[in-house]
Amino acid sequence: MTAILIPPLSPFPGRGAAPEDYIAQADTTMQELPVVISKINEVSAAFNLGGSILSLGYLPPVPYAAGISLTVATQTVQYGVNTYAANVTALPFTTSGVFETDKFRLVQGVTSAQLAEPEAAGTIGFQQAGVDANGARVRKVKDRLREAVHVTDYPNVDPTGVTDSSLAIISARKASDTPYVPDGVFQLNQTGQLAGLWGDGEVEVGGQRVRLPASPRRLELVSSVMAKLIRLAFGAGTMVLVADSIGEGYIAWDIKHSWFNMLLRMINAYSSPEGGSEPEVTNLGDPNRYGLTYSGTYAVGPNGPIGKSLILQPGASVSFGGKFAYVDVMAQRSPGAGTLTMRRNGTPFRTLNMDAAAESDWCSFPSVTGSGAAPTDIYTLTVTGAPVELTGIWRLANTGQPGIFGSRCALSASSTQLHSQDARIASVIKHSRALNPSAKPLIFVALAINNANTDVPSAGTTPEVYGQQLGKMFARYINSGAYVVAIGGIQPGASWGVVRTNYPAIAEMQKRVCEQYGVPIISMDAYAWVREGGVLADDLHPNTPGNLLYLDIVLEFLASPAFDLAGGTQAHCLNRSDLPLSWYGTGEIAGTAALSNVRWSRSGPLVRVMGNLSGINPTAATAAGPLCIGMPTFSNTTMRGNGVVSSCKGFAGSTGKQWTLQTVGNGGNLAVLRSIDPVTGVESDVTSITAGASIDFDITYIEQD
Structure with a gap:
C-alpha cells in the first residue's frame, strides 16, 4: 500500500x-x-x-x-x-x-x-459480467443466489450417504420444482421424492444408487421418455440390450455407470419407490463385473443369449449382496439335472428342481425373498444332487410397483456372427418375455463396430453378410412382438486401423437394413466423439463421461417422435399370418412349421411380408415343381415381387448357396423359393426338405387389382 x-x-x-x-x-x-x-x-x-x-x-x-x-x-x-x-x-x-x-x-x-448473517447477502451488489450494449442490471447477491435451490441448503443433509437426507430433500422440493443435488451420495428413504432432482450427485433409493439427470434438460427428457414407456412400465415390460463391449460399459468406472444401467435406474427411480431392479446378468462368464461370487466347481457353458451360461457342480454356489424382493434364474432344465436352493442370509426361500423335461431358458419367476429385505442382505444359490446350468440371474425390486425390467445380453468383442445364431436369437426372445410373457419388450441392438474388424474372423464380416445377419435378427425380434431400436456405432479413431477403414461400409449397411425393416436408428456418429475429446478412453470406447453423453443421445431419441412405441411406424403392428409351404406342381402341402412368425402389412398397392418359419417338418407329399411359400394376398400378374432371404437351412441345395424368393407371374398368392449359385448365377429348385428346416425372409410385392 x-x-x-x-x-x-x-x-x-x-x-x-x-x-x-x-x-x-x-x-x-x-x-x-x-x-x-x-x-x-x-x-x-x-x-x-x-x-x-x-x-x-x-x-x-x-x-x-x-x-x-x-x-x-x-x-x-x-x-x-x-x-x-x-x-x-x-x-x-x-x-x-x-x-x-x-x-x-x-x-x-x-x-x-x-x-455470516443471512441478511448480509442483501447488502452486496451483483452485476453479470460480459456487459454488452444492452447493459446488465445491478441486483443483490441474495436475490441472485435464491434463484437456485440446493438440497445442501437445508439441515439434516449428508452427502456421504451414511445418514438419511430425506428431510433436506423434501424441504428443497418444497422450495423449488427442480432442486440441485451436488456431488455426493444422498440417502432418500421416503418415497415419491425424486421428481425434479438433478445434478452431479447420486441418490440412494431402496439400497440402489440412482444417477440423477445432470441438467434440467435431461430431467425433461427422462419425463418425456417415462410417458412413452408407460405401456411397458405398467405391463412389467423388459428392455433388452443386445450389444458388444460398449453395451457392457467396458471402460466405465463400473457397470452401474454404463449408459444402460443409468437409463434403467433413472426411469425406475421416478416410477417405483423401490428404485428399480438390476439388469439381468447373462454374461455369467464375468462374475466380478456383475457383483457375483462363485465358489465350488463350476464352468462356463455355451447356452443363453450370448453363449455364456454357468454350469454349477453339486456343492457349488453363486452369491451376491443387495436389497431385492425377488431373486430368480433362467436355467436349462433337463432329465437328471440337480436342485438349486436359494437362500437369503442363510435362510432358504425357494428350492428349484431342474430335473424335468428338456427346456431351454426356463424362468423361475416369481421367487419371493421374504419380508424385511435390506441392502446388506446376502443371497446364495447352491446346487445339490447333480449339475445345474444357469443362463441368467434376475435381481428384482418390488415388482408390485410400476417399473421396467432390464436384460443385458452384451458381450465384449462380439458381433452379429454370434448374436444372429438361431440359439442366441431364440434365447434373447425368451429372456425378453420371461417375467411377463404378455408384455411388449423393447430390444436395443447395438452391433456394428466388431463386424468391421476383419482381422478377427470370429467377429468381422463383409457388409453384405452383416446385412443378412442383422436382418435375420430384426425379423425374428419383430415377429416375436418386440419393438426394436438400433444404435449406431462410434466412428473409431485413427489408432483402430482396419476397423476404422471398414466401419463406414458397415455403418451404411446398418442404415439400409434398418430402413428395410422399419427399425429406427440412434445415430451416434452425429456427435464428433474423437474430435471433441474427453469422452473416449481409447478413441472408441466411452469412458464414464462418455457413457453420460451416450445416455443423453439415447434419451434425446426416445423422447423424439422417431421413437413411436405406441404407433404404427414399425412392423410390430403388422397382421399375423400362417403361410403354407407347398409344391407348385401339385399344390400339396410340402411341410409344416412348428413355429410360424409371419406378419404382413399393406400400404396402397404394396404388400410387405416378413417372417420366420422354423422347426419345419416335411410331409409325405412328393416333390413336384418348385417349393412355394403362400402369400396373404394375390400378386400382380405382370410385375413380380422380389424378396430377401437372410437365412435358409434344411432345404436341398442350401449349403454354400444364396437364395431368391419371387412371386409367381400368374397373379397367384405364392412366392417361389430357389437357390442361386453365386459363381454361375444358375437357379435351382428345392427338391426336398430336411426335418427341422428354417427360413427367414422379407418380400414386398404389388397386389393384384
Missing part, C-alpha cells in the same frame, strides 16, 4: 508575540491549508471514506504497522479492507505489528460475524 503523507501546518507564534506576527502566520496558514486539505481528500478517496468517518471527528487512517503510537480515541488505522479506531480503555498503547482485535473497534467496514 502506498503511504500518503499529510504535511503539518506551521506553528503560530507563542504567547506574548506581537500582533503583526499573528497576522503574518495566519497568511502562511491560509497558503498551507489547500495542500493539507488536498492530502486529506486523497486519503479519503483511497479508503473510499467519502468523508464519512472524517465527518464524525476521526482522524484520517494510517496503514497498520508496528510502532504506531495511539494516544486518543479519534486516531484510526487501516487493516485489510476495514478501518479501525482505538478502544478508549486500551489507550494509550503502541502497535506491536500483530493486529490486536481487543484494542480496536471497527468504524468503517463489515465484520466476519456480520457477513
Whole structure:
C-alpha cells in the first residue's frame, strides 16, 4: 500500500508575540491549508471514506504497522479492507505489528460475524459480467443466489450417504420444482421424492444408487421418455440390450455407470419407490463385473443369449449382496439335472428342481425373498444332487410397483456372427418375455463396430453378410412382438486401423437394413466423439463421461417422435399370418412349421411380408415343381415381387448357396423359393426338405387389382 503523507501546518507564534506576527502566520496558514486539505481528500478517496468517518471527528487512517503510537480515541488505522479506531480503555498503547482485535473497534467496514448473517447477502451488489450494449442490471447477491435451490441448503443433509437426507430433500422440493443435488451420495428413504432432482450427485433409493439427470434438460427428457414407456412400465415390460463391449460399459468406472444401467435406474427411480431392479446378468462368464461370487466347481457353458451360461457342480454356489424382493434364474432344465436352493442370509426361500423335461431358458419367476429385505442382505444359490446350468440371474425390486425390467445380453468383442445364431436369437426372445410373457419388450441392438474388424474372423464380416445377419435378427425380434431400436456405432479413431477403414461400409449397411425393416436408428456418429475429446478412453470406447453423453443421445431419441412405441411406424403392428409351404406342381402341402412368425402389412398397392418359419417338418407329399411359400394376398400378374432371404437351412441345395424368393407371374398368392449359385448365377429348385428346416425372409410385392 502506498503511504500518503499529510504535511503539518506551521506553528503560530507563542504567547506574548506581537500582533503583526499573528497576522503574518495566519497568511502562511491560509497558503498551507489547500495542500493539507488536498492530502486529506486523497486519503479519503483511497479508503473510499467519502468523508464519512472524517465527518464524525476521526482522524484520517494510517496503514497498520508496528510502532504506531495511539494516544486518543479519534486516531484510526487501516487493516485489510476495514478501518479501525482505538478502544478508549486500551489507550494509550503502541502497535506491536500483530493486529490486536481487543484494542480496536471497527468504524468503517463489515465484520466476519456480520457477513455470516443471512441478511448480509442483501447488502452486496451483483452485476453479470460480459456487459454488452444492452447493459446488465445491478441486483443483490441474495436475490441472485435464491434463484437456485440446493438440497445442501437445508439441515439434516449428508452427502456421504451414511445418514438419511430425506428431510433436506423434501424441504428443497418444497422450495423449488427442480432442486440441485451436488456431488455426493444422498440417502432418500421416503418415497415419491425424486421428481425434479438433478445434478452431479447420486441418490440412494431402496439400497440402489440412482444417477440423477445432470441438467434440467435431461430431467425433461427422462419425463418425456417415462410417458412413452408407460405401456411397458405398467405391463412389467423388459428392455433388452443386445450389444458388444460398449453395451457392457467396458471402460466405465463400473457397470452401474454404463449408459444402460443409468437409463434403467433413472426411469425406475421416478416410477417405483423401490428404485428399480438390476439388469439381468447373462454374461455369467464375468462374475466380478456383475457383483457375483462363485465358489465350488463350476464352468462356463455355451447356452443363453450370448453363449455364456454357468454350469454349477453339486456343492457349488453363486452369491451376491443387495436389497431385492425377488431373486430368480433362467436355467436349462433337463432329465437328471440337480436342485438349486436359494437362500437369503442363510435362510432358504425357494428350492428349484431342474430335473424335468428338456427346456431351454426356463424362468423361475416369481421367487419371493421374504419380508424385511435390506441392502446388506446376502443371497446364495447352491446346487445339490447333480449339475445345474444357469443362463441368467434376475435381481428384482418390488415388482408390485410400476417399473421396467432390464436384460443385458452384451458381450465384449462380439458381433452379429454370434448374436444372429438361431440359439442366441431364440434365447434373447425368451429372456425378453420371461417375467411377463404378455408384455411388449423393447430390444436395443447395438452391433456394428466388431463386424468391421476383419482381422478377427470370429467377429468381422463383409457388409453384405452383416446385412443378412442383422436382418435375420430384426425379423425374428419383430415377429416375436418386440419393438426394436438400433444404435449406431462410434466412428473409431485413427489408432483402430482396419476397423476404422471398414466401419463406414458397415455403418451404411446398418442404415439400409434398418430402413428395410422399419427399425429406427440412434445415430451416434452425429456427435464428433474423437474430435471433441474427453469422452473416449481409447478413441472408441466411452469412458464414464462418455457413457453420460451416450445416455443423453439415447434419451434425446426416445423422447423424439422417431421413437413411436405406441404407433404404427414399425412392423410390430403388422397382421399375423400362417403361410403354407407347398409344391407348385401339385399344390400339396410340402411341410409344416412348428413355429410360424409371419406378419404382413399393406400400404396402397404394396404388400410387405416378413417372417420366420422354423422347426419345419416335411410331409409325405412328393416333390413336384418348385417349393412355394403362400402369400396373404394375390400378386400382380405382370410385375413380380422380389424378396430377401437372410437365412435358409434344411432345404436341398442350401449349403454354400444364396437364395431368391419371387412371386409367381400368374397373379397367384405364392412366392417361389430357389437357390442361386453365386459363381454361375444358375437357379435351382428345392427338391426336398430336411426335418427341422428354417427360413427367414422379407418380400414386398404389388397386389393384384
